[in-house]
Amino acid sequence: MKPQVVFVLGGPGAGKGTQCARIVENYSYTHLSAGDLLREERSRTDSEFGQLIDSYIKEGKIVPVQITINLLRKAMEETMKADEKKFRFLIDGFPRNQDNLQGWNTEMDGKADVKFVLFFDCSNEVCIDRCLERGKSSGRTDDNRESLEKRIQTYLQSTRPIIELYEKQGKVQRIDASRSVDEVFADVKNILEKDD
Known part of the structure; x- marks a missing residue:
């Protein structure tokens, strides 16, 4: 069985992690956060990419694609090896x-099926406020205003066009993420139940 993938996109603080945690609790999905995988790799003392990843993250830049895809592929393979029902x-x-x-299309073509993109749409102001709030307790080095401004710019310039590309293919499920966690999750449930 090939991995069935849903890409989860949205600005920093749009609630991607929160909603993914809810989905995992309620549906048979495994959550892989590219950012978390990179942060884990960065903190591993024996990592060949640790320092490189560190400098990219501090600058609010996007880590080279081969590194990220490698980590994602490894995580999917390990998950499926441990439990074949988790695909x-x-x-x-x-x-x-x-x-x-x-990079994904080149490396993963024929190896994984992208079902759709779950897009958590949220204004920059809401995103920044949420991240600053999260930064008080998250311990994340990039939850400060300076990094956030850079991350939002990166998101607008780089990620929004990807979402638009998938929209043209009819593969985007857009959710208004400025609402409460429960309201957003109600929409998520509707989408996932239609897809099942």
Whole structure:
């Protein structure tokens, strides 16, 4: 069985991680966060990519695609090897730019099926406020105003065009993410239940 993938996209603070956690609790999906995988890799002392990843993240830049895809593929393979029923994946925060998308299409063509894109749409102001709030307790080095401004610029310039590309293919499920967690999840449930 090939992995069945749902890409989860939206600006920083749009609620991707929160909603993915809810989906995992209620449906048979495994959540893979490109950012979390990169942060884990960065903190591994024996990582060949740790320092490189670190400098990209601090600058609010997008890590080279081969590294990210490698980590995603490895995580999917390990999950499916451990439990063959776990073949549905939410990939959160990827593809974030054209390079990511091309890399995915090249590396994963025929190896995984992208079902659709779950797009959490939210204003920049709401995103920034949420991240600053999260930054008080998250310990994330990139939840500060300076990094956030850069991350939002990166998102607008690089990720929005990817969402638009998938929209043209009719593969985007857009959700108004400015509402409460429960209201957003109600929409998510409707989408996932239609897809089942």
